[in-house]
Amino acid sequence: MESFRMKMLEVDLNEGRAEEKSISPDLIRKFLGGRGLGVRLFVESINPNVDALSDKNPILFSTSPLTGLPAPSMVKCSAVTKSPLTGTILMTLVGGYFGTGLRKAGYDVVKITGEAGESKILQIKNGSSSLREAKEYKGMSTSNTQKYMKKRFGEEVEIACIGPAAEKGVKFSSIIHDDYVFGRGGAGTVMGSKNLKAIAVSGDRNLPILLKEEFDVARRNIIKKYSKSKSLDKFSKYGTAGVVNAVQERGILPTRNYQEGVFECADKINGDYLVYNYVKDKETCFGCPVACSSISVVEKGRYSGTVTKGPEYESIIMLGPVCGVKEMDAIIAANQKCAELGMDTISTGNTISFLMEAYERGELGEETLEKIEREPVFGNERAMMELIGLIGNRIGIGEILGEGVKKAAEELGFPKLAMHVKGLELPGYDPRGAKGMGLGYATSPRGGCHERGLITEEVFGKPEPVDRFSTEGKGELVKETQDEMTILDSLGMCVFPLHNSKVSISDLAKLFEATTGLETEVSDLWLAGERAWNLERIFNIKAGFTSEHDVIPSRFLKEPLQKGPSEGSTVELDKLLKDYYRERGWNDRGEPEKEKLEELGIVAFFNF
Template sequence: MVNLNLSGRGYAGVIVKLDLSSGRVEKVALSQRDALMVLGGKGLGSLLLYNSVRRGVDPLSRENPLILATGPLTGTLAPSSCRFSIVTKSPHTGLFLDSNCGGFFGVELKKAGFDAVMITGKASQLSIVVIDNGDVYVEDAKWLMGLKTMEAEKKVKDRLGEEFRVLTIGPAGEELVPIAGIFTDQRCAGRGGAGAVMGSKNLKSIAVRGEKPITVYDPDGFKKACWRAHRRIRMHEVTARSLPIYGTVNIIETINEAGALPTKNFKTGVFQDTWKISGYEWRRELWKKDKACFGCPIACSKLAFTSDYIVDGPDYETLWALGPLCGVSDKEAIVYANWLCDAYGVDTISTGVIVSFVMELYERKILKSEDLDEVNAKWGSSEALLKLVEKICKGDGVGKELRLGVKKLSIKYGYEDIAMHVKGLEMPGYEPRASKGMGLGYATSDRGACHLRAYTADKELLAYGGAVDPVKVDGKAKLVVDYQNEKALIDSTGICFFASFALSFREIGEMLATATGLPLDEADTLRTIGERVYNLTRLFNVREGVRRRDDCLPRRLLEEAMPEGPAKGSVVELDKMLNEYYVLRGWDENGVPKSETIKRLNLDLIISLED
């Protein structure tokens, strides 16, 4: 294969590697082979991570890289082409982690001349990395120490210039909290503790400015392909009406009606006060402005204004985690809790699941108010919610312990059967007993419990593109495999998952092929790339010791029948789905990819399998 220069083909064509310990900067060309194999974004980040990290490395060590990777469509005319992936080894789970983020940072990174940045080492003091039109350097950032995320971003722009885009952590990231996220443009790479990895490197912020044009292989063909994609988005019910008007919160009543809205630490899937927090009520009372990421016709973000705060959101997951999961329907309390998490830089999903676990232990009298710094952690108490969230965010009193996550809390206090996590990552807002595909997706997700890896809720609960019975297990293994592969592909392109609701492989392939000049227009080619990337992340986790025993769900979901709602009496029949899933994946009965699967996907050509 002749190795093409990928610059001018949607790509910048360069990966920059920065060692904070030595200050060394190395720029290497992105190879055509890697572009064809894994595209960019999640795929490229996963490949860099796998090939640079030894088995068992401490996620908070100098060796663990923090990787920021764009896709070939990032920053182009493609709709919703704002996305980039943050890839690392998670300090929260000890496993693979990627967190996909929007806003404008990824676009600016590519305009600065880089497809990806890989940061290792540790700075001698709190620092900021500045990427300015191809120049990469490190500066002292003691002046940012302890600042909240929004304050830090503003300070950096005040000093460097408004044209810079800034990625930053809050105090929680500086303190290496395992649920700390990374923030930019009021967007968040929230799950799995990437903020703690950034903090472990003494890195407070990354600022980037780029002025280089992002060009494509076939400009005319690309414009036509993008026009067709934009047209599909403007015609689709979800991307043309639901998300633009009500954001992701629009689905909360539908999910509740299906009995799939986890309530009170997943004790049930029905919340009685959902009408109080519906999309209509948010739009009527608190949402005052819509907000879009770069190049996005959807504008799913909504800004909530109170007398004291402006908050981006809440989105569905944040609303659920800080609301129904804890029995709370007070919108202003949810907004403030959301603001606290964003300001201090922690994951709203994990925070809400921690609070709900504490509330159930309090209900069972395992924890008393004196154990919680005099907080009466009753279900539905807005006061208790805010006090506990504030303690988690600030690390005050019992908050130092709570912010470690439900897995560690359950090991200390017992009751692991009601600790709602998979592989250490707290579970999101879809009840697996009422949505069996989501349950299998949680169990087999490459980063722990994740709703985005296989969003089967679109067919099981929302009937987008056809409906399937949510409580039956038949066909769910194939549905999950297909969705996981598709999501791995989407996260490698640089476009947003929401755009993919309206787009087929045909539209995506046309944009990729005309942007890159590479043979990426066939649906089967794209499916194989997604499958390759998902198997690559599985191999990383297998190398860390993950096996079938880890592809599990909390016992509550496997043994306690759903008490009410349309899924009443249901439990998750995980083993049956898992057996079929492994066969479809080409993995052995213990969840390890078979050698023939590795060779079929050509993974042996791009990674070392010696471990």
């Protein structure tokens, strides 16, 4: 039987040339693809101490052997680089059609180094690549960039582009594909520093499946499980917005910069309210029967005519309750404004809410607010909209806020009001009523993030609820969740269908083996997830991060919630970390033990 291989395109923007390389089956076996493979290729390509915005920081776009195949939900493409926001390793993903388009264009991974002398587009089509002029798109919104690029390159191209925010160096700028987003940590900022406006991919490459009969059996088994899932039907209707009620009921819905855990107007921003008042259509990622993405339209009022994808749960919470905003019209408009500028909605809302709290405490001088026309108080949706524009264009206070909440709070003198971990702004779950989430935030390799390990047993009570206030067993639970997420990210599978059906890691092992011809046990996938997670940890240690950075804001440690179902609760982080380090096979300093790295086959990457 032939060996399964993947191909990587290495693009040097300094020299304006590209080279094709083969990826060995051994790397595929150990790291699968997507996030895991991207991380493995990234760490061998960079000195961890380089400036994230230097031409020596590569950015890799990495797919999986499963991406683009006729199996449901295998849609994710990973971007791996060093974050300009946090200084950590950064892994961020996008759904939609970009990953499929990249593979059909002839490559499984694209690695980009250097810096173009002027704005460029990387075009990849059927195994060939070229750098095209992009001056005409400079300063354009992400929607207009994609619109005019399709006129130029053809409607069939899939595009990943940056907006004005990345061009101006906003540290939490995103990469936009359609309205899907490589969202967190500033991957768009890295592209902007390279003068790379966009990547356009197209082609008709046949994607290999080595064991077609076995693949079809595995695929049909997954589809059958999808069809029997009532939970997946509900998720299809509401998408991620459907969990607003569950988070509110647990008293962990961040409100007014995480000062509270319940929002008085939650019934005006939940999934029901969105679906019945704004959703006009549904969209789906490549080959996925779920169609969880909504197209929402504001039909009257100040924001009449606004059309946006989503908004997703995180955008609703961060541009809604976290900023004290109760109008869904404004949340939809803010979501779309962030998309057009190319900014992460979580970081944007979090950073604005910091400013609002500082202002309400009377701790900001008049000179700081010189160019703000509207008073930045919680609930002032017009001030929020104004601040989004100032940040995206780095005007006035937006120059400071565009550095991210950590640096902004330090510069303005109020670091304790900044809700972040390692510089990455926290998302939409208050950890005081979900202790495992607090541990997950503290230990996420890219900083305060739910996507590296959402403890659904705590925040949603499924698949089986656990005592969300207890610290017992949370080290093991968080480790398992993080490793599972790494598996899914590496296979390119969307997490939502897996967690809303009875699809198992065993099902995915069979699909991977049938695709690649590589003998794959369930234990092999678990080892691959753990292997990539530890490699990310090693990078961060080499970049200067220690256990002292595995912290969460003191608000969660010392300020109990004052009302709601999680009233009186804080996070006992020290106890949780000791348990977690032990489960990981790390020492008391949070460093992987040599025996653990030998077990995972990555000891060569860590200098003891």
